[in-house]
Amino acid sequence: MSETAIQVEGLSKRYRLGQAMTLRQRLAEVVGQARRGGGEKAEACGDNEFWALRDVALAVEPGEVLGLIGRNGAGKSTLLKILSRITDPTHGRVTIRGRVGSLLEVGTGFHPELTGRENIFLNGAILGMKRAEIKRRFDEIVDFAEVDRFLDTPVKRYSSGMYVRLAFAVAAHLSPEVLLIDEVLAVGDAAFQRKCLGKMDDVAKQGRTVVFVSHNMAAISTLCDRSVLLEGGEVAFVGATDKAIQLYLQRGDEQVPVALRDREDRAGSGAVRLHGISIQNAEHPDQTFIQSGDPLRVTIRYESDKPLSRPRFLVGIYDQMNQPLFRLDTQVTDQLPESLPARGEVVCETGPLLATAGMCYVNVAVQLGEEMADHVSQATRFGIEPADIYHTGRSFDRRDSLFLLPQKWRTQAA
Amino acid sequence: MSSTPFTTLIPLGETASQGAHVTVIKPQGGLGALDPVELWRRRELAWVLAMRDLRVRYKQTFLGVAWAVIQPLATMVVLHIFFGKVMGMADRVGDVPYPVFLYAGLLPWTLFSNAVTASSNSLVGNSHIMSKVYFPRLLLPLSATLVPAIDYVIAFVVLAGLMLWFQVPVTFGLVLVPLLVLSVVLAVLGIGILLASLTVCYRDFRYVVPFMLQLWLFMTPVIYDLSFVPERYQWLMNLNPMAGTIDAFRAVVLDQPVNYAAWGVSTTVAAITLVIGLFFFAKLERRFADVV
Numbered sequence: 001m002s003e004t005a006i007q008v009e010g011l012s013k014r015y016r017l018g019q020a021m022t023l024r025q026r027l028a029e030v031v032g033q034a035r036r037g038g039g040e041k042a043e044a045c046g047d048n049e050f051w052a053l054r055d056v057a058l059a060v061e062p063g064e065v066l067g068l069i070g071r072n073g074a075g076k077s078t079l080l081k082i083l084s085r086i087t088d089p090t091h092g093r094v095t096i097r098g099r100v101g102s103l104l105e106v107g108t109g110f111h112p113e114l115t116g117r118e119n120i121f122l123n124g125a126i127l128g129m130k131r132a133e134i135k136r137r138f139d140e141i142v143d144f145a146e147v148d149r150f151l152d153t154p155v156k157r158y159s160s161g162m163y164v165r166l167a168f169a170v171a172a173h174l175s176p177e178v179l180l181i182d183e184v185l186a187v188g189d190a191a192f193q194r195k196c197l198g199k200m201d202d203v204a205k206q207g208r209t210v211v212f213v214s215h216n217m218a219a220i221s222t223l224c225d226r227s228v229l230l231e232g233g234e235v236a237f238v239g240a241t242d243k244a245i246q247l248y249l250q251r252g253d254e255q256v257p258v259a260l261r262d263r264e265d266r267a268g269s270g271a272v273r274l275h276g277i278s279i280q281n282a283e284h285p286d287q288t289f290i291q292s293g294d295p296l297r298v299t300i301r302y303e304s305d306k307p308l309s310r311p312r313f314l315v316g317i318y319d320q321m322n323q324p325l326f327r328l329d330t331q332v333t334d335q336l337p338e339s340l341p342a343r344g345e346v347v348c349e350t351g352p353l354l355a356t357a358g359m360c361y362v363n364v365a366v367q368l369g370e371e372m373a374d375h376v377s378q379a380t381r382f383g384i385e386p387a388d389i390y391h392t393g394r395s396f397d398r399r400d401s402l403f404l405l406p407q408k409w410r411t412q413a414a
Numbered sequence: 415m416s417s418t419p420f421t422t423l424i425p426l427g428e429t430a431s432q433g434a435h436v437t438v439i440k441p442q443g444g445l446g447a448l449d450p451v452e453l454w455r456r457r458e459l460a461w462v463l464a465m466r467d468l469r470v471r472y473k474q475t476f477l478g479v480a481w482a483v484i485q486p487l488a489t490m491v492v493l494h495i496f497f498g499k500v501m502g503m504a505d506r507v508g509d510v511p512y513p514v515f516l517y518a519g520l521l522p523w524t525l526f527s528n529a530v531t532a533s534s535n536s537l538v539g540n541s542h543i544m545s546k547v548y549f550p551r552l553l554l555p556l557s558a559t560l561v562p563a564i565d566y567v568i569a570f571v572v573l574a575g576l577m578l579w580f581q582v583p584v585t586f587g588l589v590l591v592p593l594l595v596l597s598v599v600l601a602v603l604g605i606g607i608l609l610a611s612l613t614v615c616y617r618d619f620r621y622v623v624p625f626m627l628q629l630w631l632f633m634t635p636v637i638y639d640l641s642f643v644p645e646r647y648q649w650l651m652n653l654n655p656m657a658g659t660i661d662a663f664r665a666v667v668l669d670q671p672v673n674y675a676a677w678g679v680s681t682t683v684a685a686i687t688l689v690i691g692l693f694f695f696a697k698l699e700r701r702f703a704d705v706v
Binding site for chain 1: 435436437438439440441442456458459462463466469470473474540542543544545546547548549700703704
């Protein structure tokens with residue numbers, strides 16, 4: 001087993017930014033070239049190059065679970081895309097020993113009109129499984145997904161939980177020697193996430209090689225012994241996972257976040273655009289920091305082409321290990337009107353923030369009915385400063401407790 | 415920047431520890447994208463994707479399988495009324511029933527036009543899969559021609575019905591039909607693969623293709639006969655990869671002499687188009703995932 005499972009050498013990937021050239025531009029270029037005598041080539045997008053990866057070198061041993069971490073845009077997904085052969089590198093070379101399975105998304109190619117059964121075969125074939133192989137493992141897949149009663153229902157009628165379970169189940173029963181996984185655990189409920197983590201642990205124990213990308217530091221530290229920290233397309237660190245996570249968290253705090261208005265890494269249909277979010281102390285809006293126990297005022301600014309009907313605003317607050325702390329959800333509270341103007345602000349005022357001091361990252365999303373209209377991960381962040389609630393000069397530490405439980409101690413005769 | 419020279423590439427079959435599978439990923443050049451071994455290994459996917467399209471169509475449309483028949487049949491009726499009756503074409507094609515004349519031309523034409531449309535949209539239409547999973551991209555335009563091919567088989571049954579109704583004799587010449595279909599498939603793949611790659615890079619082609627096919631129908635001897643074209647322009651006509659083939663198809667059905675030269679020229683042009691199409695595809699393939 002001395003041979004590396006994945007050998008990456010001098011890998012670089014260049015993207016050209018901006019819109020792909022339209023036929024008209026292309027023709028104009030060709031005509032222009034002909035006029036000028038064909039000499040110089042019009043390099044229209046020469047300046048807009050962008051290196052997503054630069055001279056990356058890595059070696060992954062067989063049976064190793066390697067974590068891949070880094071900020072958005074650090075090149076994690078590009079690296080995974082090259083490893084799974086979706087896109088070509090510009091320079092360099094990768095050698096992979098063993099059959100490769102990649103999971104950049106669960107449920108790739110699922111068709112909403114088809115039934116669960118049909119989608120299992122479709123998705124399996126897309127992921128590279130043979131029909132006979134899928135048949136053999138069919139019961140296992142259905143069992144794992146817990147959808148046996150709905151096998152002949154079109155997946156468009158599935159709840160999102162069922163959908164994700166089915167999708168992951170197919171993928172989990174792929175049996176490649178090298179498995180590439182991107183952030184699949186960011187879906188599903190907590191119980192299912194644990195099940196997936198368990199499944200991945202099994203995969204690793206069977207001696208298969210796994211490369212795992214995630215923002216969930218808890219999952220990374222559970223699963224991976226070694227991790228790679230990517231920064232700006234280059235390898236910033238390779239080594240023990242603890243050390244990699246520590247570096248990642250340190251450097252993350254030094255970076256200036258991009259304003260929500262300018263963020264490009266959005267998900268959703270785009271029917272509504274979230275362009276601002278602010279988090280303040282609800283009682284003292286001028287206060288520049290947030291303390292444990294402060295009530296919050298969360299203000300979300302949005303715009304759209306037409307009035308929003310049945311909008312649902314969601315705010316998720318996460319700690320730096322990407323564990324969910326709090327959730328604000330207008331569907332649960334049902335305090336917003338059925339329709340809202342095409343542009344405006346929604347404000348949420350909360351009770352006291354009962355969390356210990358530390359960084360918080362905020363995801364924000366808006367849905368229209370069932371449709372995800374806009375979603376931005378880590379739209380903003382804020383630090384919670386320790387508060388001297390008990391006037392002792394002491395406070396609880398996040399290492400011991402995520403949340404604050406108001407408490408009063410006394411004695412009592414035995 | 416050049417990568418370090420890699421000299422220890424393990425030949426297939428010598429890696430005992432991890433099975434025999436070694437994948438080398440490097441900047442693609444040449445025609446690597448067309449690897450026939452890889453294509454054959456994943457052939458099942460072409461079929462599965464075609465079945466998906468077929469299933470979805472039956473679930474979404476009320477008429478389902480009937481569409482395969484309605485499309486050429488309705489076109490035939492309309493063309494028969496306007497060209498056959500109103501413009502008097504029916505009397506100019508000799509002693510053959512004009513509806514059968516039309517349908518025998520429309521049948522391969524419908525296969526061609528539907529398959530070209532489907533394969534030129536196949537890459538853009540499956541972009542969500544292309545950007546998430548690797549498989550030989552060429553499977554997509556190939557798979558897209560399967561559903562129109564199934565439609566063709568169904569519509570062929572109607573031709574048999576029409577021949578019975580109009581008492582067109584069934585002759586030995588019909589054995590040429592599979593060969594003729596092969597010529598059509600050659601043309602479909604050539605044009606379809608070419609357009610599929612162009613559609614990814616220049617979305618204008620989404621609008622160009624339907625328009626182009628509409629004009630193309632009139633440049634192909636479907637409504638009229640190849641003999642309507644003045645003799646000195648016929649060679650030009652045959653450069654249309656469908657012209658000679660459709661003419662031969664109809665001749666076979668109607669038991670007329672087959673113009674083998676015209677068929678041969680059209681098929682050769684189709685084959686050349688396929689080579690050009692594959693070349694384009696291979697050249698543009700590595701950009702697909704970044705562009706779609």
